[in-house]
Amino acid sequence: MARPRSEVKITCQIPTCKYYLKEEKKDILKRGKNKAGHQQYYCNHCHKWFVETANTPLYHKHLSEEEIINICKHLVEKNGLRSIQRITGHHRDTIGRLVVDLAEHAERANNFLIHNVKLTPIECDELWSFVKKNKRKLSPAAQIAMKKVMLGSTQA
Ligand SMILES: [Zn+2]
Incomplete structure (x- = not known):
């Protein structure tokens, strides 16, 4: 049907x-x-x-869900935007925008990371601290959103 x-x-x-x-x-x-x-x-x-x-946060114009999952896996392995660009072939600006998107909707993104990317809470936390370290221009809203989902163990 x-x-x-x-x-x-x-x-x-x-x-x-x-x-x-x-x-x-x-x-x-x-x-x-x-x-x-x-x-x-x-x-x-x-x-x-x-x-x-x-829905909006993870509905991405340029990336399929599969590609988003793939990029998230590279992020958790602490690959920088340039090396993710090299590995996936996506422009680092596209990847950068995704990272900002994830950060600004960290709570929803965290669900996504656990359910779809199959990360453990610890791995999610590692991803967020990596994002925090690598993206210095995150909006205050994104910083607050990320703070909410981070476990606190890795904060400087
Ligand atoms: Zn349903």
Whole structure:
């Protein structure tokens, strides 16, 4: 039973769902707006509702989820943007923007790192301290967001 879903650009935002942030085989319906005016979606896998604002951070214009996962793995191995550029072929500006994106939505990104990249909390923490060290121009919002998800053990 194939359902048309081409125009739905969003992935499931329910962390307990098997299809959480998964592009492949997702089954999302677009259904009206909530009182705040946010587009509402329904996941046919976990049978839950969510709104569009939840998704934006990791929905990246230039990188597929697979590529984001790949880059995250390099980050946790403490590869700098230049060496990730060399390994993955993506321009370091693209990678840099992803890093900023991750940092600004650190809480959501942390879920992503655990569920999709399959990092342990310690590895997540290592990734964040690496980002912190390498990205000096992070916005205050990003710094606060990262601070929230970091375990505190590696902070200078
Ligand atoms: Zn779902």
